[in-house]
Amino acid sequence: MGAKMFGARIARLEDPRLLSGQGNYTDDFHLPDMLEAAFVRSPHSHARIDGIDVSAAMAHDGVVAVYTAADLPENLRDVTVPFQVPNPAISQPFQQRLLENREVCFAGEPIALVVADTRYNAEDAATLVAVDYEILAGADNCKDALAEGAPLCHADSPNNEGAKYTVGYGDVEEAFKNAHLTHREEFWVHRGGGFAIENRAVVATYDELDDMLTIWSATQSPFLVKQNVVDMLGWESDKVRVIAPDVGGGFGPKTVYYVEEALIPAIAKELGRPVKWVEDRRENFLATNMERDQYWDMQIAVDADGKLLGVRGSMIHDTGAYMPWGIITPYISATTLPGPYVLPTYELETRVALTNKVAVTPVRGAGRPQAVFAMERLLDRAADKLGIDRAEIRRRNLIPTEEMPYALGLIFRDGKPMTYDSGDYPKCQVEALSLADYDGFPARQNEARGKGRHIGIGIANYVEGTGLGPFEGATVRIQPSGRICVYTGGGDSGQGHWTTLAQVCADKFGVEIADIDVQKGDTAKIASGVGTFASRIAVNAGSSVHLAANEVREKAIKVAAHMLEAAEEDLNIEDGRVVVKGSDLSVGLSEIARAVQGMPGFSLPGGVEPGLEATHYFSPSQSSYCNGTAVVEVEVDPDTGHVDILNYSMAHDSGTLINPFVVDGQVQGAVAQGVGNALLEWMIYDDNANPVSATFAEYLLPSAPETPNVAVTHVESPTPINPLGVKGAGEGGTIPAAAAIISAIENALSPWEVEISGAPVTPSMIVEKVQRS
Amino acid sequence: MSDRRTISVTINGETFEREVETRLTLADFIRHECLLTGTHVGCEHGVCGACTILLNGRTARSCLMLAVQANGQKITTIEGIAPNDEELHPLQQAFQDNHGLQCGFCTPGMLTTLLEFLQDNPDPTEREVREAISGNLCRCTGYQGIVAAALDAAKRLQAGA
Structure with missing residues (x-):
C-alpha cells in the first residue's frame, strides 16, 4: 500500500501539460467555420444614445453580422442579467441589458456586437459603428454620489442609493459613554480588480442535429453560466452544456455572470456557426467587474487596559452602475469587522452607492480586506494613544480558544447567526510574532535608525467565513479499466483541484494520485454544481469526494465478498485491489467494476445497484471560519517614498491541510494581491467617472522584485462542520495584507508621526505625508 | 484591401509557410495560424510577458512583433x-517541483524568459532572478515558487553540464 496521500506535500498532477504548452484555454479552441466577435462599447461613463448607424460596419470586409439591441431576437432585446441574490435592503437593483441602446451607465458598456471572419476584421468594423451620444454627467466617487444634488448614475432614478442596512448588536451608546478612550477616523480603500492574466473568453457552438448548445467559457462557475443562459435565452436546461476548460486565473471576477456569456451563444445559434469572443486587456479594464472602493467613518471605544468596549460608524460601498451580486460584498465587509476579537458592542450602517463605473462583485478577499483595514487601524490608534504595544492590545482582545464555538451576535447574509466554529486565535498570533521575531524588532529598528534607515513592523489579524454552501458535489466512479474518475462541478483556475481531490480519494483505494483522473467544470459530467469561489471547493467538493469514495469503497467490498466468497469484515482494499486479510486471495477494482456492469440475464452480485460509482452533494450547515495573523517588516525611504518589504510572516489556520504545498502557494499568491492593494493597485477615474488607468502601464500589478517571500506557518484547527476538517485557504493571504503593510509603514515613519488612513499608499503620498509633518 | 505576404518561419524545428496579412501579430500567427497555442496573450501591450518567445535564442514579445518580421x-x-x-x-x-505555476497562463513567458536568463547567468542570486522576471506578470503564485524554481533549475543545469 502506498504512502498516505491526504495531507502529503506533493507536486501537482496538473503541471506537466501546462509546462509543455498542452493546456486548453478558451482562446485555444479553433472550431471549423468559426466566426470571431468584437464589441462596440461606450467610450463615455454616462450618456444617452440618440442613434446607432451600423451600415458602414456591415459593408466592411469579412463582416457577417452586426447586432444592436434592436437587431436581437425579440425576447433578448430587453432581457437583463438575472438578479442573483435579492435582499430586502436593496431599493434599486439595476441590472445590465445584453446590449444597451438607450442609456449607457459605464464606460465599457456593450452597445453593439460585430461578427466577422477574423477578429481583425471584426475590430475594424466595430470602429465604423457610429453612435450618437448625448453625454451626461457621471457619478464618480461613492461618497460624493450620495450627496444631495450629485449627478445621477441612472438618469431616471431618484438618487444613487442602491441599498441601505445596519448590522450590529449590544448597546453601543452605553459603551461609548463609559469608554476610557475613543477615537474617530475616516478610511478609504480604493478600487482594484482581479486581473487574471487570461482575460475572459467565450466560444459557443450550436449543433442542429441534437439541438444542443455547447459553451466554453473562461469562468470559475460553469453551472452558473448554464443557469443564466437557460434563464436569459429561455433554453431547456438539458440542451445546454457549459465547460470551463483550463482557466488562466480567476480571483473572483470570473465567478459572476456577464452579458457576453449569453450574447455569444445566442448569436452562434442565430448564425448557425461557432462564434468566439476573447476579451482584450482594454475591455478587461472597462468591462470586467472590480471591487474594494469603500469609505468608512468609524469610532472605537476602549477601556483603560485597551479592552474593546465598542465600535460604531458608517460605511459607503461603491457598487458601480449595476448590482448583479446584490449586496454580498458590502454585507461581508460589515460582518467581517469584529474579526477575532471580543467586541461587546457593534453598529455599522452601510449605504451602497451607484456610480457610473463597471459593477462591483467579489475580488479575492471579497469585502474583507476593507473591514480588516478599518478595524486594525482603529486598534493601532487605540494602542498608540494608550501607550500599549500593538501586538499586546490585540492579544488582550482575542477570543479565547476555550470559548469556541463562539457566537458573534451578528446575523450572516444567509439569515443564520454567525458562529465561529473553531480556531485558536491567540496561538496564531503567537506563532506569527515568533516567525517574525517580533520581540527582536526594537533592537533591529534602533540599529537601523543608527544607520539612517527607517524600518517598521506591522501586524493584522482576520477571520474569514469560507466553504459556503449551498453545495458542491462529486461523483467517484471506478472505470472498467480500473482507473478512478472523479467528477465535480466547479472549474479550476489554478487551484490544483485534480491533485487535491485525488489526494482525498486515493487513500480510500490505496492508490497513487496519478491513478485518479479529476474532471471538473463541465456541466455534462455531473448533474448539479455551483462554482469555484468564496474559498469553497476543498470544503464542499472535498467532502463530497470523501463521502462518495467511502460509498464506492463499501460497495467494492460488498461485491468482492460475493466474488471471493468471503465475509466483508475479512476484506481490505490495498493497492487498488480488495484482498482477503492474511491470504493471497484478492480481486482488482477493475474486475469488480466489470462485475457490476452486469451480465445479460443474471442478477447483480449482492443485489447492489449497477456501476461502481457514487455521487454525493455535501452541503455545509454553515461557513467554516479560517483565520490568520500577518506580521510585516518594511523599510521606507522617506525621501523617495519607496517601500521595501523585508519580511512577511503569516500564521494561517485553514483547518486540516490536504496538501501543504498547494496551500502555501495559495497563501503566497494571495499575499501578493494584498501587496498590490497596499502599495500599487488603484483603478483611477476622472471626476466624471471615466477610467484613466486602463493599461498595465498605468495600473500596476505587483511584479517579482517588489513581492516578498512569505514565511507561512500553519496552525491546524480542524472544523467540525465537514468530515475532512478543512477550511478554505484561497483568500486569507490577501485579507490582512494592506492593514499589516500600512501599519508597518506608519511604524517606520514614526519619527514623522505619519498617519495613513487609506489604501493603497503610493510613494508620492508617502513623500507628501513626510514633508507635511 | 489587406496587404499580404508569404512568410516562412521555423518554430521548434518545424517550418511553417503561410500567406499572412502584414498586420498579423507574431503571437496571433503562432497561436492561430500555426496552432501552437502554448504561447499566451495576456495584455497585447507588451507589459505582462505571457507571450514571450525565443527568437533566434533571444526573448521577444510576440504580441509586439508582426509575423512578417519573423520571416526566415x-x-x-x-x-x-x-x-x-x-x-x-x-x-x-x-517548476513542477517548486510549485512554480498555478493556472499556467503566464508560464510560457516565464519559461522562455528564464531559459535565456539562465544561459546568460548560470549561477544567479535570488535578486537577479527577480529582476530577470520583472517584466513577466504572474497573478497566482506571488512569484515565490517561480523564483525557487529558477534557482533550483540553475543548480540542476550546472550539475548536468
Whole structure:
C-alpha cells in the first residue's frame, strides 16, 4: 500500500501539460467555420444614445453580422442579467441589458456586437459603428454620489442609493459613554480588480442535429453560466452544456455572470456557426467587474487596559452602475469587522452607492480586506494613544480558544447567526510574532535608525467565513479499466483541484494520485454544481469526494465478498485491489467494476445497484471560519517614498491541510494581491467617472522584485462542520495584507508621526505625508 | 484591401509557410495560424510577458512583433522546450517541483524568459532572478515558487553540464 496521500506535500498532477504548452484555454479552441466577435462599447461613463448607424460596419470586409439591441431576437432585446441574490435592503437593483441602446451607465458598456471572419476584421468594423451620444454627467466617487444634488448614475432614478442596512448588536451608546478612550477616523480603500492574466473568453457552438448548445467559457462557475443562459435565452436546461476548460486565473471576477456569456451563444445559434469572443486587456479594464472602493467613518471605544468596549460608524460601498451580486460584498465587509476579537458592542450602517463605473462583485478577499483595514487601524490608534504595544492590545482582545464555538451576535447574509466554529486565535498570533521575531524588532529598528534607515513592523489579524454552501458535489466512479474518475462541478483556475481531490480519494483505494483522473467544470459530467469561489471547493467538493469514495469503497467490498466468497469484515482494499486479510486471495477494482456492469440475464452480485460509482452533494450547515495573523517588516525611504518589504510572516489556520504545498502557494499568491492593494493597485477615474488607468502601464500589478517571500506557518484547527476538517485557504493571504503593510509603514515613519488612513499608499503620498509633518 | 505576404518561419524545428496579412501579430500567427497555442496573450501591450518567445535564442514579445518580421527566423515556444514527449526540461521539472505555476497562463513567458536568463547567468542570486522576471506578470503564485524554481533549475543545469 502506498504512502498516505491526504495531507502529503506533493507536486501537482496538473503541471506537466501546462509546462509543455498542452493546456486548453478558451482562446485555444479553433472550431471549423468559426466566426470571431468584437464589441462596440461606450467610450463615455454616462450618456444617452440618440442613434446607432451600423451600415458602414456591415459593408466592411469579412463582416457577417452586426447586432444592436434592436437587431436581437425579440425576447433578448430587453432581457437583463438575472438578479442573483435579492435582499430586502436593496431599493434599486439595476441590472445590465445584453446590449444597451438607450442609456449607457459605464464606460465599457456593450452597445453593439460585430461578427466577422477574423477578429481583425471584426475590430475594424466595430470602429465604423457610429453612435450618437448625448453625454451626461457621471457619478464618480461613492461618497460624493450620495450627496444631495450629485449627478445621477441612472438618469431616471431618484438618487444613487442602491441599498441601505445596519448590522450590529449590544448597546453601543452605553459603551461609548463609559469608554476610557475613543477615537474617530475616516478610511478609504480604493478600487482594484482581479486581473487574471487570461482575460475572459467565450466560444459557443450550436449543433442542429441534437439541438444542443455547447459553451466554453473562461469562468470559475460553469453551472452558473448554464443557469443564466437557460434563464436569459429561455433554453431547456438539458440542451445546454457549459465547460470551463483550463482557466488562466480567476480571483473572483470570473465567478459572476456577464452579458457576453449569453450574447455569444445566442448569436452562434442565430448564425448557425461557432462564434468566439476573447476579451482584450482594454475591455478587461472597462468591462470586467472590480471591487474594494469603500469609505468608512468609524469610532472605537476602549477601556483603560485597551479592552474593546465598542465600535460604531458608517460605511459607503461603491457598487458601480449595476448590482448583479446584490449586496454580498458590502454585507461581508460589515460582518467581517469584529474579526477575532471580543467586541461587546457593534453598529455599522452601510449605504451602497451607484456610480457610473463597471459593477462591483467579489475580488479575492471579497469585502474583507476593507473591514480588516478599518478595524486594525482603529486598534493601532487605540494602542498608540494608550501607550500599549500593538501586538499586546490585540492579544488582550482575542477570543479565547476555550470559548469556541463562539457566537458573534451578528446575523450572516444567509439569515443564520454567525458562529465561529473553531480556531485558536491567540496561538496564531503567537506563532506569527515568533516567525517574525517580533520581540527582536526594537533592537533591529534602533540599529537601523543608527544607520539612517527607517524600518517598521506591522501586524493584522482576520477571520474569514469560507466553504459556503449551498453545495458542491462529486461523483467517484471506478472505470472498467480500473482507473478512478472523479467528477465535480466547479472549474479550476489554478487551484490544483485534480491533485487535491485525488489526494482525498486515493487513500480510500490505496492508490497513487496519478491513478485518479479529476474532471471538473463541465456541466455534462455531473448533474448539479455551483462554482469555484468564496474559498469553497476543498470544503464542499472535498467532502463530497470523501463521502462518495467511502460509498464506492463499501460497495467494492460488498461485491468482492460475493466474488471471493468471503465475509466483508475479512476484506481490505490495498493497492487498488480488495484482498482477503492474511491470504493471497484478492480481486482488482477493475474486475469488480466489470462485475457490476452486469451480465445479460443474471442478477447483480449482492443485489447492489449497477456501476461502481457514487455521487454525493455535501452541503455545509454553515461557513467554516479560517483565520490568520500577518506580521510585516518594511523599510521606507522617506525621501523617495519607496517601500521595501523585508519580511512577511503569516500564521494561517485553514483547518486540516490536504496538501501543504498547494496551500502555501495559495497563501503566497494571495499575499501578493494584498501587496498590490497596499502599495500599487488603484483603478483611477476622472471626476466624471471615466477610467484613466486602463493599461498595465498605468495600473500596476505587483511584479517579482517588489513581492516578498512569505514565511507561512500553519496552525491546524480542524472544523467540525465537514468530515475532512478543512477550511478554505484561497483568500486569507490577501485579507490582512494592506492593514499589516500600512501599519508597518506608519511604524517606520514614526519619527514623522505619519498617519495613513487609506489604501493603497503610493510613494508620492508617502513623500507628501513626510514633508507635511 | 489587406496587404499580404508569404512568410516562412521555423518554430521548434518545424517550418511553417503561410500567406499572412502584414498586420498579423507574431503571437496571433503562432497561436492561430500555426496552432501552437502554448504561447499566451495576456495584455497585447507588451507589459505582462505571457507571450514571450525565443527568437533566434533571444526573448521577444510576440504580441509586439508582426509575423512578417519573423520571416526566415527561428523561434522556440513553450512546446519546444522539453527534450522529448516523455521528459521535461530541467527548468520545467523545477517548476513542477517548486510549485512554480498555478493556472499556467503566464508560464510560457516565464519559461522562455528564464531559459535565456539562465544561459546568460548560470549561477544567479535570488535578486537577479527577480529582476530577470520583472517584466513577466504572474497573478497566482506571488512569484515565490517561480523564483525557487529558477534557482533550483540553475543548480540542476550546472550539475548536468
